[in-house]
Amino acid sequence: MFIDHVDKTISIKIVYFGPALSGKTTSIKALFSLFGKDEQICSIESTVDRTLFFDYGTVTFQNQDWHLKIHIYTTTGQDFYLITRLTTLRAVDGVIFVIDSQKEVYDRNLISWKELFSYFTESIKDIPILIAFNKQDLGLEIKFNSEDFLKEIDFHRYKNIDSRYTSAINGEGVLDCFEDILRLVLKKYFRQKLISVIT
């Protein structure tokens, strides 16, 4: 988080992270479409629509005095560009971890989750994370049970992690995820007294 008292702007960084092809770019596009800002995402893509470095866009909310500017990024899921993921995560305030709910890629999600943890080690407990079980539009026989994944990562041990279901391809659940991660981030800074309620 960055607080600019001159411009009266609070900046927050949210990153969509997750395994290759889980739906990170689809999620940010759906979110910006809901905000009516379809054209305002900057994407660095390869010729086959795979994210090369990141997608990036901003959303700003304001009251009479202050602006809340949310910088939103996606990481690339391609391991060839692995080094860019760490760069994109720098100074992140909250992570939306996009899961590919297909049974056949269960392990890919787990590897990506472990990679995320490896970047933060102990401080992972301080980073708000929202797990989005994406591709919920697919049939039951294709998807794994989200509870199995949550159990495997010891989800219940962490107060900073929450989960939701999404079908980014239809835009379903994407805004709820965004609201949830913002709530977790702002709650954290409120507790740390970096922000407060004006009475």
Ligand SMILES: Nc1nc2c(ncn2[C@@H]2O[C@H](COP(=O)(O)OP(=O)(O)OP(=O)(O)O)[C@@H](O)[C@H]2O)c(=O)[nH]1
């Ligand atoms: N059925 C279904 N397909 C989805 C959903 N979200 C994304 N996809 C598809 O999954 C594929 C990958 O989506 P992307 O959004 O490009 O995935 P990504 O995570 O950004 O991929 P990389 O940037 O290459 O890591 C595309 O064919 C999408 O249409 C969803 O909710 N349901």
Ligand SMILES: [Mg+2]
């Ligand atoms: Mg992408």
